[in-house]
Amino acid sequence: MSRLDHRLGEQIVRFCGVGFNVIEWICRWLGRRRVEVIATSDVRAKMMRDSASHVLVDVRSAAEHSVSRIPGAITQAEYEADADSLAGRRVIVYCTVGGRSYLYARKLVSDGIDAVNYQEGILGWCRAELPLESPGKRPTAEVHPYWRIFWVPDRYTVKT
Template sequence: MSLGDLIIRLCDAGFGAFEAARRLLCQRRVKTITTSDLQSAMTSRETSPVLVDVRSDSEHAVSRIPGAITQQEYKAGSEELAGRRVVAYCTVGGRSYLFARKLVAGGVDAVNYRDSILGWCRAGLPLESPDGKATNDVHPYWRIFHVPDEYEVRTNASQDAQSGL
């Protein structure tokens, strides 16, 4: 098992334990959504969820899951998005859990896409650049996180360009 995979497992266990403690305190549950369920929801004839990328500017400047908006875009348009399920994602599910938890506490139908962009890539699904064009570039937050070979790891756009990556 790689260090990246170990970190992902520890995050999953930690947030699972944290969520169990919250339920004991009778706080609203933050549900999760799987990659296959998210993909189905995005292609459904019903109203698709609002997919919110809560990663840093440098991460979503490289790529995103198609149709995703940034956390800032969500906040700016939250009134017109009201009533739609929000699916938050990041790299491994930690930052998105915290964002979804905040929304759930405020009464929003929000879930955490715990597999996040790494799970999306590991399923071989497409990414898009910020301008909506198909890309295989992905920012995995840290290079220790495994990304399938069909994707190009980009952690610092200017540094990658200088090094020929």
């Protein structure tokens, strides 16, 4: 992947961030509850400190989470199938660059659920060089970054 491709990927990440911030501003202007954003360091700290108080939900496609996920995460389908037993826990939603996770977090917040958007997503997790796990919960260095133009550190193997 060329450096130009990675720069394009970074521009897409920035554009998505701006776009969803505008949507959030409009929602707030219309009187809707705010969707908070959580940083990589805070997600990691919460997972290490008290995993029982929150649930990490991966809203990426089946192809993406069949490669890897953030340790301890469950899929959107798993969350929805078990939502009653997970009630009362803060839902941390993530995808690749924060768009799909924002939309799902927005839905959850609108439904009265305590949800936040981990906007940095799997890219932010990898850029912090944090561990990933396979669907079988084994450590892995493979990641599906949605598009190859999204840069991840060399320690990860890109699978698309």
